[in-house]
Amino acid sequence: MRAVVKLLTVLVLVLLVPSAAAAKDRRGAALFAANCSSCHGLNGQGVPTSTPGANGVDGQGPPLRGVGARAADFYLRTGYMPLANPHDQPSRKHVVFTEQEIRSLIRYVASLGNGPPIPTPRPGSISAGRQLFTDHCAGCHQAIAQGGYVTGARVPPLTDATDRQIAEAVRIGPYLMPRFSTKAITPAQLNDIVAYVDYAKHPDDRGGWAIGHLGPWPEGAVTWLLAAAALVGICTLLGRRLRA
Amino acid sequence: MTRLRDWLIAAIVLASGRGKHPMTRAPKPRIVAAGEPDRRAENVVLILFLLATVAGAAFIVVYALDRLSHQTQWLGLAIGSAFALLALASTVIAHHLVVTEEIVEPYPRESPDAQEEIEQIVAESGSRFTRKRLVTVAGAGALGTLGAALLVPAASLGPLLHTGGLYRTAWRRGRRLVDEGGQPLAADAIEEGTFYTAYPEGADRELVGSPIVVVRLPPAEIRDRKDWAARGIVAYSKICTHAGCAVALYRKPTFAPTQPRPALVCPCHYSTFDPAAGGAVLFGPAGRPLPQLPLEVDGAGHLRAAGTFSGPVGPSWWGVRMGKARS
Numbered sequence: 001m002r003a004v005v006k007l008l009t010v011l012v013l014v015l016l017v018p019s020a021a022a023a024k025d026r027r028g029a030a031l032f033a034a035n036c037s038s039c040h041g042l043n044g045q046g047v048p049t050s051t052p053g054a055n056g057v058d059g060q061g062p063p064l065r066g067v068g069a070r071a072a073d074f075y076l077r078t079g080y081m082p083l084a085n086p087h088d089q090p091s092r093k094h095v096v097f098t099e100q101e102i103r104s105l106i107r108y109v110a111s112l113g114n115g116p117p118i119p120t121p122r123p124g125s126i127s128a129g130r131q132l133f134t135d136h137c138a139g140c141h142q143a144i145a146q147g148g149y150v151t152g153a154r155v156p157p158l159t160d161a162t163d164r165q166i167a168e169a170v171r172i173g174p175y176l177m178p179r180f181s182t183k184a185i186t187p188a189q190l191n192d193i194v195a196y197v198d199y200a201k202h203p204d205d206r207g208g209w210a211i212g213h214l215g216p217w218p219e220g221a222v223t224w225l226l227a228a229a230a231l232v233g234i235c236t237l238l239g240r241r242l243r244a
Numbered sequence: 245m246t247r248l249r250d251w252l253i254a255a256i257v258l259a260s261g262r263g264k265h266p267m268t269r270a271p272k273p274r275i276v277a278a279g280e281p282d283r284r285a286e287n288v289v290l291i292l293f294l295l296a297t298v299a300g301a302a303f304i305v306v307y308a309l310d311r312l313s314h315q316t317q318w319l320g321l322a323i324g325s326a327f328a329l330l331a332l333a334s335t336v337i338a339h340h341l342v343v344t345e346e347i348v349e350p351y352p353r354e355s356p357d358a359q360e361e362i363e364q365i366v367a368e369s370g371s372r373f374t375r376k377r378l379v380t381v382a383g384a385g386a387l388g389t390l391g392a393a394l395l396v397p398a399a400s401l402g403p404l405l406h407t408g409g410l411y412r413t414a415w416r417r418g419r420r421l422v423d424e425g426g427q428p429l430a431a432d433a434i435e436e437g438t439f440y441t442a443y444p445e446g447a448d449r450e451l452v453g454s455p456i457v458v459v460r461l462p463p464a465e466i467r468d469r470k471d472w473a474a475r476g477i478v479a480y481s482k483i484c485t486h487a488g489c490a491v492a493l494y495r496k497p498t499f500a501p502t503q504p505r506p507a508l509v510c511p512c513h514y515s516t517f518d519p520a521a522g523g524a525v526l527f528g529p530a531g532r533p534l535p536q537l538p539l540e541v542d543g544a545g546h547l548r549a550a551g552t553f554s555g556p557v558g559p560s561w562w563g564v565r566m567g568k569a570r571s
Contacts, residue, residue: 048501049501050501060499060501060502061499061502062498062499086502087502139492139493139511140493140511149514150493150495150509150514151495151504151507151509151514151516151526151527151528152495152503152504152507152516153495153504173437173438173496173498174498175497175498175503176495176496176497176498176503176504177496178437178438178439178494178495178496179437179438179496180438181435181438183433184438184440209317216316219316223320
């Protein structure tokens with residue numbers, strides 16, 4: 001009797017597990033069809049020219065075959081995607097999907113082609129990272145990762161970026177950012193950069209108030225500006241009283 | 245020894261003379277009328293001075309402690325309030341304690357005679373000069389030369405006459421491109437969507453004409469100077485033609501149809517150059533295109549320069565548009 005029960009359990013499990021996996025895949029595909037396909041195509045083949053898509057959005061977007069779990073994880077967990085208007089710059093937003101939905105979508109996008117996996121950054125050297133960040137990233141993201149502007153795009157501050165997202169973005173190059181191959185920035189150097197960006201989120205501010213995290217200079221400059229305005233005000237008051 | 249003795253005697257005389265009244269003199273008539281004493285204002289001033297002293301001392305204490313949070317702010321607050329209290333005390337003194345009076349002083353009447361007299365004095369004082377005009381010209385020349393001497397160092401701000409060196413760079417036909425580590429750049433290793441910095445092999449990297457930025461574009465997208473590119477790889481001087489900063493940004497669209505086209509951007513003032521159109525200025529203060537370097541691929545697959553830059557490298561100067569690049 002006991003042997004029969006065991007056999008039945010094994011049979012049930014063998015039948016159930018693949019069907020559960022298939023259900024997950026179906027959920028990913030359904031989510032993709034509902035939220036992504038108007039710009040990236042029903043099978044992730046991309047939409048090269050503007051065509052009317054779901055919800056009245058004129059879809060137009062790059063193919064997702066071969067971008068892998070790395071890009072899907074980055075774009076979904078930063079809230080960059082889904083994008084309401086394909087001509088907008090994606091920006092960090094509230095994530096609309098649940099954790100389970102994100103996992104299903106990542107699995108589905110990864111299954112579209114042979115792509116890179118999600119990276120796992122390891123501890124690195126802050127000082128080496130600072131040097132590398134100055135060389136490769138600071139031109140746009142500023143020395144202390146506060147972001148800024150380039151012609152045609154806003155450069156996001158990296159204060160909310162997680163370690164994994166930093167490692168992903170360096171390799172992907174989202175929007176107008178160049179992507180850096182493992183030749184340009186080695187995996188060890190990438191760990192250093194991640195360490196520096198983590199430090200830059202809470203830098204050791206020597207100037208008291210952290211105006212731009214640039215040291216004591218901005219604070220002093222602001223003080224002088226306020227003092228000059230106050231002095232002008234006092235001079236005006238004195239002059240008015242003398243003339244009266 | 246004698247000095248010590250003199251000091252001692254002086255000290256004794258001073259000590260013995262202390263407290264004795266000097267010889268009484270007849271009181272002089274007052275110039276300023278005597279004012280009413282104002283004890284209240286005096287008290288206010290004393291309190292203000294006391295507080296200013298406390299604030300000054302607080303600065304010293306905060307500075308010496310060196311472990312308060314927000315120490316900079318506390319230091320500023322202390323020294324600032326010391327100044328403010330002193331200013332307040334001075335204001336109270338000026339308003340309530342210093343005797344003030346209003347005096348009217350008549351403005352001296354204009355007198356044409358006196359003016360004429362001065363003119364006459366000036367004219368007559370010059371009677372010893374026999375060649376007035378010559379002396380005037382000589383003096384003007386001396387002053388003018390001095391002024392010119394003060395202005396001449398401005399020529400150091402940019403080359404004016406010997407600009408030939410600005411057109412010469414280490415790049416010439418056949419010179420290999422090497423990366424930061426001195427390794428030659430292979431054409432196959434250059435990927436789209438990213439950018440590389442390269443230098444001329446065996447030349448000084450610190451020279452303004454040495455660093456170049458290398459990007460790969462789809463060959464079909466290159467619009468100008470198609471034959472200057474090698475397999476879609478184009479190279480430009482890394483020095484911005486506006487103010488000489490390093491062109492350290494490469495704007496690369498993830499999806500070209502909906503995003504701005506690829507561009508090399510200088511982070512200093514956002515001069516934006518089109519790598520597909522011979523480095524033409526798309527935006528920003530740069531006044532001329534980024535100088536392009538023609539490329540070729542040798543038998544070993546390495547990138548080499550196929551000539552010299554399309555124009556003079558580096559920030560602009562007087563007459564920059566008159567010359568072509570030379571090597």
